[in-house]
Amino acid sequence: MSSEVEVTRSHPVPDPGIPEHVERWVDVDPAASRRAERQIAACFGAVPLLALGFIVVYFFVPKTWAIQFAGLHAQAQNFWLGLLGGVAILLVGIGAVQWARLIMGDHEISEERHPAGSTAEDREQALDEVHEGITQSDLPRRKLISTTLKIALPSLALPALVTLLDMGPWPGPGMRAATIETTIWAEGVHLVTDVTYRRIKAVDMVVGELVNAAPENIQDLNNDPAAKAAATAKAAIIIVRMDPNTIKIPQSRKDWQVDGILCYSKICTHVGCPISLWEHQTHHLLCPCHQSTFDLGNSGVVVFGPAARSLPQLPITTDSEGYLVARSGFTVPVGPSYFERDSTHDYQNGDN
């Protein structure tokens, strides 16, 4: 091969050759050899017994039994099946390896290597055959056939790929507007607690409190679990009450809140985890996934972490009875970014 670069392997200490075979203890001591044989046989011999034990446990240990032992709490069945089965399998392995190590001859042998590539002769012959084949196919003179074939084969890939385009609906502008760009929030939808679906009275919320909430109309989807899951994934909100004197409320959002009760999307603008950790002294809301931190006392701007956009705020007010109700849907799409998202309307620190 081209040796533009030299690799030298000098041997200042000459190769002493494969070390002489050293007898094992079992090779020289017949008693040790017999002991090894017995040990290996014991490994193999225990396996049927353990297998039988496994079957007995399967049939006779009820799944309700539990094992309590030194802080260990386990299903008895799982424990015994695993222990007996695991040890049985292990013993087969230990037996076989010991057999190879102690009983089988342990003379090292040496085998020659050959270069991975073919010899020049083989190459020549292969090339000849290829040449013969090409000649026989007459391709070199039939340019029309080879050209059309070269186009034909790749063109088959396109239909195959196209059939995959129906894997989901296409997110054109209309589809996006109906799905990822909207939620079921709308003017007049009541805010309800997320588990019990109870309406929330503004006066019942104390300063520092955080409530996980949902739109009241989420219950309309009870008969369609898939639609409900998709709606929940976007419409989940949190309501917090802060002391109005300690927070910044921009002019444009003066009437989005009720006496320091503010409502934000619960869906992180980073990759969409539901945000849950609330530090009520600082008004910071921390996402448990990658620790993006949003300042709910400042229109939800990011104060730390990998999220790049403020948490969307839901404009709310109270109805005639004092229950919290949405003034409109979200004014920007909630959740993580996507390419077609127009992110010029999101709140930025200092906006009014």
Add this chain to the structure above:
Amino acid sequence: MAKPTTVSSDSPALDVATPEGKKPLAGLGGPAGWLDDRVGLAKLSKGNLRKVFPDHWSFLLGEIALYSFIILLLTGVFLTIWFKPSMAEVEYQGTYQLLRGLPMSEAYQSTLTLSFDVRGGLLVRQVHHWAAMLFVAAATVHMLRIFFTGAFRKPREINWLIGIGLLSMALIEGFAGYSLPDDLLSGTGLRFVDGLIRSIPIIGTWAEFLVFGGEFPGTIIVPRLYMVHILLVPGLLLALIGAHLALVVYHKHTQYPGPGRTEKNVVGYPLFPVYMAKAGGFFFIVFGVTVLMGTFLSINPVWKFGPYTPNQITAGSQPDWYMGFVEGAIRIFPPIEWHLGHTTWSWQIFLPGVGMLGLLFGGLAAYPFIEAWITGDKSEHHLLDRPRNAPTRTSFGVAGITWYAMFWIAGGNDILANTFGGSLNAITWAMRFAVWVAPVLAFIITRRACMSLQRNDQDRVLHGAESGVIVRTPDGGYYEDHMPIPTDEAYTLTQHAEYPSLEPTAAVDENGVPMPAQVTKRRARVRDWFFRANLAKPSADEIAAAHSHGDEAHEVEASDEHKAVSQH
């Protein structure tokens, strides 16, 4: 010690004696003969049965990966008997009291059924998950073994690429499996993937809608991942593992350097019976250990997490360990997002998420070719390098591990902050620097360490090993007596290849006709840098001189015993 100087493969000493009398398969009758008549069994196995495999513990790493894959296939088939890949909603009425009456997907329900109602179901689930952890871990460490010993060099570059394919597929397979039970953790992971896919510039939304069949979560992602997990990726893994092993057989295994081992031979034990018994036995050992892990160590107790609901999450949720580095990159990447016109480019998700995986696997795939370009070495390599003798490669490897580890640690920045009471903010900033600084430090330290290890080798060859005996000279001085090392070791420490530095070749030949430069100036410089930390090994003369010098100096004190040892 007397030693044979050369070993020929046909020397009588190496023939394993066949006991006199009847051969076990005399005449190839019975089923073996029947098969041979049809498929030429004897022709196929002749020569291959006694194929030689070298022995070393580090060669077991690939085997562990292989065996855990087989365990995954076996346990996985059992799980498919009960698991229902459906996101249709049902109300749980099974054995586990705490979740009774709750709405959940059929996927989650059937996972609970497997865990509480199917005898042995929980065991098999846990064995499957442990085997998956082991599979990825073993493949990763196996890859490191290949890297640090230079086993990826010619002619094994293709097998290295197949290995990279295997490792990346293993990650996908693991992630798909993790997502199937549709519990709160796996759903959270899926939501992350949804956000990740979305962030791909230009086509992200389209990719998201096609993969999830519409908006997140939809009803089709679990069935689709199921197909990926039990058919598509296992099929690819099987095919790749087949090719991987076929190439190992074709190339014959590499071997560590040592007496009698050359680039032209392979020394070890025959496939049948020794290697078969060892490898077969080792399969059962790995299997037995994973079963015991599944018995004693609880893993992924999905009933504790509850069914997935898109508005809930548990604090401190973590992916399986092998996704930790991506998680870390996502956490510490600064919030760089472009809002251009009516579009949004989320680099802070795309780059650490998709880009990081691309960088890792792309970098790994490219390495053998980069190194070959730098060294210009075009010869075949079957003797492994001792990592210290390839200091720059070793330093790259350690730097890479450090880089990976920093991201991995960053994936637990909240846990770090909680455990050590630091501020999350400070830890995140520290990690942002650490991912750049730590690998550089690791590189420098490793290179120095390799050089001192090489120096240590030189010392042992020239002056012998420290004997632990302090000798007092007649004039009151002290020194530690050294014993010559065995020839076998001296050979092993001095057999490695050397790469003398290159003169850039002229770009014109002697007649002034331009010709393609064989060695450009730049190449010569990079190559010099690559081999700068390789110390020249002592020459035969130097060794001889050092030994005779040593003998003189110690003559007075040398005991008879010492003399006996040094006569080699």
